[in-house]
Amino acid sequence: MNEGLTREPAAISLRGAAVRRRQFTLGPLTLDIPSGMVTAIVGPNGSGKSTLFRMLLQMEPYEEGEAKLLGARVGPGGDDAAKARIGFVAELPHAYEGGLTAEEKARFAAAWYPTWSWDRYRKLMRKFEAEGNTKLRKLSKGMRRKVELAIAMAHDPELLLLDEPSSGLDPFAWKTMLEELHRYMESGDRTLVLATHITEEVRRLADYVLFLHRGRSLGMYEKDQLFDAWRVFAIQTATGLDLAKLQAIPGVQGAAEAGPGIYRLETDRADETEEYCLAQGYKLLSAQRMEMEEILACLVRKEEAGR
Ligand SMILES: Nc1ncnc2c1ncn2[C@@H]1O[C@H](COP(=O)(O)OP(=O)(O)OP(=O)(O)O)[C@@H](O)[C@H]1O
Numbered sequence: 001m002n003e004g005l006t007r008e009p010a011a012i013s014l015r016g017a018a019v020r021r022r023q024f025t026l027g028p029l030t031l032d033i034p035s036g037m038v039t040a041i042v043g044p045n046g047s048g049k050s051t052l053f054r055m056l057l058q059m060e061p062y063e064e065g066e067a068k069l070l071g072a073r074v075g076p077g078g079d080d081a082a083k084a085r086i087g088f089v090a091e092l093p094h095a096y097e098g099g100l101t102a103e104e105k106a107r108f109a110a111a112w113y114p115t116w117s118w119d120r121y122r123k124l125m126r127k128f129e130a131e132g133n134t135k136l137r138k139l140s141k142g143m144r145r146k147v148e149l150a151i152a153m154a155h156d157p158e159l160l161l162l163d164e165p166s167s168g169l170d171p172f173a174w175k176t177m178l179e180e181l182h183r184y185m186e187s188g189d190r191t192l193v194l195a196t197h198i199t200e201e202v203r204r205l206a207d208y209v210l211f212l213h214r215g216r217s218l219g220m221y222e223k224d225q226l227f228d229a230w231r232v233f234a235i236q237t238a239t240g241l242d243l244a245k246l247q248a249i250p251g252v253q254g255a256a257e258a259g260p261g262i263y264r265l266e267t268d269r270a271d272e273t274e275e276y277c278l279a280q281g282y283k284l285l286s287a288q289r290m291e292m293e294e295i296l297a298c299l300v301r302k303e304e305a306g307r
Pocket residue numbers: 023024043044045046047048049050051052091
């Protein structure tokens with residue numbers, strides 16, 4: 001787990017930052033999202049992913065702590081110029097822009113971003129086979145998403161924030177998006193943060209995964225370590241094990257009886273769990289990698305149990 005990544009400076013830095021609303025609290029969050037990397041924000045519906053993006057973009061003021069984007073404080077006293085170095089695609093398109101075409105919206109963006117490139121915009125629109133001259137409200141959900149992506153990336157932002165970018169995209173457009181995001185990251189000094197529910201997107205893109213639940217961080221993990229370390233074991237023992245014994249096994253995050261003398265163990269320290277089980281004389285029947293959703297479910301269960 002990694003709450004304070006060392007790579008400096010962080011693209012996003014939160015220190016006890018909290019948004020408190022009547023129905024929902026985001027935070028307090030203390031974490032660093034490293035620059036030059038891809039971080040996926042993963043969490044159940046309503047866990048606060050969009051609220052976090054809105055807080056970072058000053059669409060949702062925060063009451064506590066401090067948030068910094070590209071080294072600039074977010075909110076009063078901050079440096080608004082940092083905003084021009086950021087690209088953002090919201091989860092839901094802005095209704096008030098529905099009367100514009102992509103070309104018209106792009107003209108606004110071109111005036112606002114000093115690093116805007118019409119050449120890059122047109123290449124991205126072509127790549128996505130996106131419609132430039134139809135009013136945005138008349139575009140399909142996926143088509144509009146492609147337009148939003150092209151506009152958000154056309155100024156080659158230092159930091160790209162994408163809230164569920166693949167929502168509505170067909171498989172071809174999704175593949176194109178992954179290619180373009182890989183290309184965007186190629187220079188090594190760009191940072192991508194995306195909220196996603198899609199395991200494949202995390203596997204193919206992310207360097208780090210930040211899990212959110214009920215507005216709180218369940219931890220930030222290096223992706224390869226995460227998928228390596230979390231495993232499901234099936235073990236068999238000659239004598240039965242009670243829950244206390246199962247939970248005392250190093251790394252075990254969840255345990256259940258799967259049959260007489262057979263137990264299913266979820267662990268976040270596969271090597272240690274395996275070593276311990278073998279030393280105890282337990283028979284290892286199987287060991288499988290866990291999917292992202294299974295890991296999230298396990299983290300959520302633990303968090304709920306500790307509440
Ligand atoms: N416009 C709004 N007005 C009131 N409450 C809202 C609004 N938008 C979101 N919320 C509430 O804020 C909380 C966090 O929502 P948020 O959209 O940030 O979650 P999310 O993780 O992005 O969810 P999803 O995966 O469904 O997109 C939820 O409880 C939600 O009901």
